Amino acid sequence: MAPPTSALGPHRCLLNKPSRSLYRGIRSAPRPTRAAAPAPPHPRPRPHLSSAASPSWQRTFSTTHSLSRPAHAVQTHDNATIFALASGRGQAGIAVIRISGPHTQHIYHLLCRSPHPSSSSSSSSSSSSSSGSLPPSHKLCLRRLYHPHTGELLDHAALVYFAAPRSYTGEDALELHVHGGNATVRDTLDALADIGLPSPSSSSSSSSSSTAAMSASLNVRPAEPGEFTRRAYTNGRMDLTSSEALHSLITSSTSSQRRLALQGAGGAQTRRYESMRSSLVDAMAMVEALIDFSDEEGVEPHAWTSAKRAARAMKRLIEDELGLDPSSPSPSSSGGAGRRAGSGMGKRHVGEILNEGVRLAIYGPPNAGKSSLLNALADREAAIVSDVPGTTRDVVQVDLDLGGYKVVAYDTAGIRGDDETTDRIESIGILRARQAVEAADLALLVYPLPDLVAAPSSTTTSSMPILRPHSYGGEDPDLVLLNKSDLVSDPDAAIATNLLSSRIKGTGTTTATTTRIYTGSTKTSDGLTSLLSSLSDLLEAKYGHHLSPTSSSSSSSSTPLVTQTRHRFHLLECHAALVEFDALASVPDDDRVDLVLAAEQLRLAARAIGRVTGLDVRPDEVLGHVFGKFCIGK
Numbered sequence: 001m002a003p004p005t006s007a008l009g010p011h012r013c014l015l016n017k018p019s020r021s022l023y024r025g026i027r028s029a030p031r032p033t034r035a036a037a038p039a040p041p042h043p044r045p046r047p048h049l050s051s052a053a054s055p056s057w058q059r060t061f062s063t064t065h066s067l068s069r070p071a072h073a074v075q076t077h078d079n080a081t082i083f084a085l086a087s088g089r090g091q092a093g094i095a096v097i098r099i100s101g102p103h104t105q106h107i108y109h110l111l112c113r114s115p116h117p118s119s120s121s122s123s124s125s126s127s128s129s130s131s132g133s134l135p136p137s138h139k140l141c142l143r144r145l146y147h148p149h150t151g152e153l154l155d156h157a158a159l160v161y162f163a164a165p166r167s168y169t170g171e172d173a174l175e176l177h178v179h180g181g182n183a184t185v186r187d188t189l190d191a192l193a194d195i196g197l198p199s200p201s202s203s204s205s206s207s208s209s210s211t212a213a214m215s216a217s218l219n220v221r222p223a224e225p226g227e228f229t230r231r232a233y234t235n236g237r238m239d240l241t242s243s244e245a246l247h248s249l250i251t252s253s254t255s256s257q258r259r260l261a262l263q264g265a266g267g268a269q270t271r272r273y274e275s276m277r278s279s280l281v282d283a284m285a286m287v288e289a290l291i292d293f294s295d296e297e298g299v300e301p302h303a304w305t306s307a308k309r310a311a312r313a314m315k316r317l318i319e320d321e322l323g324l325d326p327s328s329p330s331p332s333s334s335g336g337a338g339r340r341a342g343s344g345m346g347k348r349h350v351g352e353i354l355n356e357g358v359r360l361a362i363y364g365p366p367n368a369g370k371s372s373l374l375n376a377l378a379d380r381e382a383a384i385v386s387d388v389p390g391t392t393r394d395v396v397q398v399d400l401d402l403g404g405y406k407v408v409a410y411d412t413a414g415i416r417g418d419d420e421t422t423d424r425i426e427s428i429g430i431l432r433a434r435q436a437v438e439a440a441d442l443a444l445l446v447y448p449l450p451d452l453v454a455a456p457s458s459t460t461t462s463s464m465p466i467l468r469p470h471s472y473g474g475e476d477p478d479l480v481l482l483n484k485s486d487l488v489s490d491p492d493a494a495i496a497t498n499l500l501s502s503r504i505k506g507t508g509t510t511t512a513t514t515t516r517i518y519t520g521s522t523k524t525s526d527g528l529t530s531l532l533s534s535l536s537d538l539l540e541a542k543y544g545h546h547l548s549p550t551s552s553s554s555s556s557s558s559t560p561l562v563t564q565t566r567h568r569f570h571l572l573e574c575h576a577a578l579v580e581f582d583a584l585a586s587v588p589d590d591d592r593v594d595l596v597l598a599a600e601q602l603r604l605a606a607r608a609i610g611r612v613t614g615l616d617v618r619p620d621e622v623l624g625h626v627f628g629k630f631c632i633g634k
Contacts, residue, residue: 081107082223083192085185092180097188100228103218104172105134108161110148110195111176137163145176147191154191155184169228170235189222196220233614240614241270244564248355255404259547260354260563268559273612279314280574280606283307287599304593308585311602315578318571321561350546351560352568353441357399357408358539361440363433366414367391368446369483372522374398374411377532383411393429395436403536405543410436442538445477449488449519452496476515478538481531486521493519566612573608577601 081101087094099107135141138160145154158177167173178184196218229246232238238246245264252258263269286303319326353359362370366389374383374396383396396411413429437443480500485493497517516534520527546560562568581601587593610616 080219080221082221082227083189084223084228085189086175087180091182095178095180095185097176097178097185097192098168098223098228099174099176099192100167100169100171100223100231101220102172103220104161104174106218107192107195107220108134108159108174111145111154111191112143113146113148135159135161137161137166140177145178145188145191147187148195154188155179165235165237168237169231170237171231192220193222239270241273241567241612242267244566245269248563254401254406256354256543256547257406260351260560263547263559264563269561269563270613272559272561273609274615276314276317277606277609277613277615279310280602280609283310284599284602284606287595287602291595291599307598307602311578311581311585311605314605315575315582318575318578322568322571322575324575350543351563352565354405354543354546354560355563357406358442358543359436359440360400360407360409360442360444360535361412361433361437362409362444362446363412363415363437363477364446365416365448365451368414368448369481369522370414370446371396371411373444373446373481373483373528374409376522376525376528377402377409389414393425395432402532403539405536405539407539410440412436442479442535442542443477444479444481444535446481446483447500448484449482449493449496450484452482452500453488453492478515479531479535480515480517481527482517482519483522485519485526486524570608570611573611574605577605577608581605 079102081099081103083097083099085095086098087096140158140160143157143159145157146152147154155178157179160175160177162168162173162175164170164172176188178188229238229243233240233243241264245261249258249261249265252261283306286307290303316326318324362374364370367387371383371385371392375381375385377400378398382398384391392411392413394413398409398411400407400409412433413426415430415433482493482497482500488496497519501515501517516538518527518531518534520531522528562571578601581598584593584598584601607616
């Protein structure tokens, strides 16, 4: 089969005709700011290329050659050198003050310059008190720090100089490890703030005059929140996903959050996105080659088929990750969120779940002991407990750390049949309880054991709606606590447990071996240790494989794609473009496919993926794929 052409005819594939897809709008694209290079002594005239006589790829390549975000050109924003306390505030043994920017070396000389170089101080300490030469990069050294204006000794400190670009920000950087007393930290920060300001008292000495002149000429200011990391991103030291992972690592409160953040900080998440983006750029290059180079011998015969296969595989991957319905042409931004939506959890939303917390819904009939269980889990009085049924009317939320996982536990109103209550407020609480179970990642049913023992063995499950959570949630509970075991004998408890097990097995969507049933008492705390241990094991079994110890250096497909709401938004953008591409590619006659529109949809999809990490699709990158894969112009 001949390579497909556009619906407008074969002239769209002629070599000397300008393409309307790959290079549309390139000349208007903004270019990054670069330092002006010195002009050569005898500049050569640039050759003139006629747009009418040269192919579109050649005209574009001659005008477009820069990256969307240069990885090596250091960007310093307002040319200021910034400083901030990098360690936490409060009294400590050591405090770390970070400095970064073009004037870092000058600041070092100002702080470490002895105000009395000819004083009678001991020669043994002169090497550590005088500025001398700049210390070697990445080497810890001891220095005395002085106020740049007054010459007052601030501290005996350790410092590390990081030469650009091998620093966190990609700029020259300096870390001051000073004693962590509040006064020392405050005075050192004040001294840095005074740099760039004129000296309050002019001195007649040449040394003081030169120091003041050097200080007043520097642009030094306190850093804005996140500015060090922003400069690291701007200078190509990290991408957006790594920046977000770093923030998550700093703010992590549980082991699972730390492990997930290390994956992103180690680049595993970035590698997954870059692999996806590269696949889409490959597919786009194939379509572009069919548009501009269809008459060349180097074009792969099955390029169109390969492009369709790659795009559809990417579409399925996103649908699996977000739990989207493949038959839905325009999925909502919720992505089918919820425990009971779609086909199981799998890897769907796992990054968001681990970051935001596993939602655990505690539900059951009134006066079953749900609030008492929540208080036991939280180890505090988080919910009101009383003997009056229906005390809890709303959803009570408590954050927990269970087995290293952040768990958001919800205590819900007691659920009973619609015909069992006439209280409008209680009915609203029951509705919210059912919604909490439907949206939960894990469901824990609390049921009073005495009520189960008292029920006749012939009682059908339809007469006990609380044992049928699938009637409003879709699945059986993950855990069951038969509470108030202190009021029931052991033989009766065993019989009741077997009865409940058989009913869940016969009515739910899971088997009895999946739902874990425990007996205990929130009053005496009997059985709660086993329940907590089982809950921790369940969390590890469900989410632990996404947090393998070696995943920080691995590009395994188990690494979650979505850890932030922003990631979901851009993946949905990509999916929408791939849906449009699939519609274009589904034309029965391949010769009638509009390749220009198909390539544009692939470009939109690749750009959406690139926005996750902060990279865009560069025209020279696509040209590289075209030349490298199709051997054009042999």
